[in-house]
Amino acid sequence: MPALPKIVIVGRPNVGKSSLLNLLAGRRVSIVDPTAGVTRDRVSTNITIPPPREATDGEFIKAELIDTGGMGIEDSMQLTAEVEQQIAHGLAEADVVLFVVDAQTGVVPLDNTVAKALRTSGAKSKPVLLVANKVDAENIEAAAYETAALGFGEPICVSAKTKYHLHRFTDRLHEILKDLTPADGQDVDTDPGIKLALVGNRNAGKST
Ligand code: GDP
Numbered sequence: 001m002p003a004l005p006k007i008v009i010v011g012r013p014n015v016g017k018s019s020l021l022n023l024l025a026g027r028r029v030s031i032v033d034p035t036a037g038v039t040r041d042r043v044s045t046n047i048t049i050p051p052p053r054e055a056t057d058g059e060f061i062k063a064e065l066i067d068t069g070g071m072g073i074e075d076s077m078q079l080t081a082e083v084e085q086q087i088a089h090g091l092a093e094a095d096v097v098l099f100v101v102d103a104q105t106g107v108v109p110l111d112n113t114v115a116k117a118l119r120t121s122g123a124k125s126k127p128v129l130l131v132a133n134k135v136d137a138e139n140i141e142a143a144a145y146e147t148a149a150l151g152f153g154e155p156i157c158v159s160a161k162t163k164y165h166l167h168r169f170t171d172r173l174h175e176i177l178k179d180l181t182p183a184d185g186q187d188v189d190t191d192p193g194i195k196l197a198l199v200g201n202r203n204a205g206k207s208t
Contacts (some may be wrong), residue, residue, distance in 0.1 A: 011100035019160035068098035
């Protein structure tokens, strides 16, 4: 069975990671909550990205979309360490990274923490797409481009709420997935093998 490329969504709490996952999945898979730091498990779902609208013979590309956000986050005191851990974990398995920020709040210190963690954990070797979410309408777009200061190029502006620029977002995602080499996951005939899950209390030493 060919392994699907893995798209991992990272970003601080409340930027709309779950909302984007649900939007791309076309159904409610992940919990959307207005409270930052709501604890929830890693959520994964298979999605299909349609070919760009102008493509006459484009293919539909399947991928696994993983939201690692909010994992284990229970209070703001532990946010930084948890975000870094979450990113390191997500990156290890990612073929493509979606770095989601909130265009309405602009860049806040925790976004810089995420950016730093992405840089130091070797994400540079993987495609990172900066996604400025909450661009509900055109009037927010100009401010959203200021998130380019994070150092991951110009953002793709989108709104999980109003679906503003949804097609631009999926077109860009399609482009990135299409460019992945077979070694990145697509069309590789790998044996899925046996999957082991490590479970246990926080701090029990699972990551070690
Ligand atoms: P996560 O913590 O990053 O997974 O964020 P959620 O998906 O749970 O969303 C956090 C809050 O932002 C919720 O109240 C959502 O309804 C809201 N939200 C998500 N996407 C958008 C968007 O595109 N526009 C606006 N205005 N609000 C959004």
